[in-house]
Amino acid sequence: MEHRVFLRQLEANALPASDFNHQAHLYAAWGYRRDYPAPEAAARCAHTLSRFAMANGEAAKYNHTLTMALLAIAYSRVASNPVLADDWQAFLNNCRDLAQDARAVLEQHYSSERLSADSARKAFVKPDRKPLPVSCLLN
Template sequence: MTDLNFMYQFEKGTYPPSLFTHEAHLRLAWVHITKYGVNTAITNVTQQIKQFTVIHNAADKYNHTLTIAAIRAVYHFMIKSKSDNFQDFIKEFPRLKFNFKELMACHYGFDIYRSPMAKVKYLQPDLLPFD
């Protein structure tokens, strides 16, 4: 599936929820950053994931801090990347896919996965800023 087709299906809520894995989250961030820049990507991706979770009766799974932190992490590695497509990008930086929790632990000294506040509001990193 092309990046634009993926982005379109996700935006319309027709992308199969069973395929919306961690890697798909990263891809969505990569596509939006590539097309719109990081700030607009944050706005678009957070809105679309919220909408997607509502459409598929999983609104309780949305985590605002984690979503923005993932976008910022993808952007951080994109700046260093030599890749011009997502598949090469994720191969270049497998840490995003396979060691994501450890990566987040470099930025947050508290559990953003279980924090009720992190689910609804963006919490700035307390250890290492993304910018």
Template sequence: MEKHFELDDETFEAQFADCSLKPSLFSHSAHLRLAWIHIKKYGLDAAIDHMCDQIARYADSLGAHDKFNKTVTVAATKAVHHFMQRSDSDNFQGFIQEFPRLQDDFKGLMDAHYDIDIFALEEAKRMFLEPDRLPFD
């Protein structure tokens, strides 16, 4: 089990927002969980804004300015939202069990939407690039 699950949603969100979350806890799964929390609390549009602002700030706090990728952050949030609309779960652990592809094959999922490599392209890091294959709903 991922270490970030040792924190309840409120503590996890608060520690991330104030940049006190241990870097070892911010895995891909934690990124998805943060999107899930933000979508639940604030709706998709505000969640995207929160995610971009907080992840960029968190990366800066760690001296990892080049790690923030706006396209990946927005796309991940939109993907989580897409699956949340089809979910019966009321918690993130149940949600990710329903849709393990988000965690286990995220790159493959993004490849269905993008012909370009959004993980490496510098332009994708700076600004959100719309999918050139399959749009997010």
């Protein structure tokens, strides 16, 4: 599905929650980054994912820190290789680790205790292991 159609359906809560798997999360992240600078893309993506979770009775599953950390990592890769913003398959290939085991990537930056804390679900919490590549979200 074309990314703008997908994002409109996601924003309208028209996608079945059962079909919104991890790869769909990455597609949303990529779609927003394709159309917006990284800071705006991250804000839009996080807002949409939070609203989608609430609309589907899964608000407790949304974790703002997890979302923003994954966006920072993914968007830093786009910043270092801009062609990834235009090619979903290239993005997916370049972010294979995020697609296959995002938890392992996050554990380089966060302990499980910090990432699963209630405070991390509600607001962004800085990593306790290794800094995130956030420069892409500042420009």
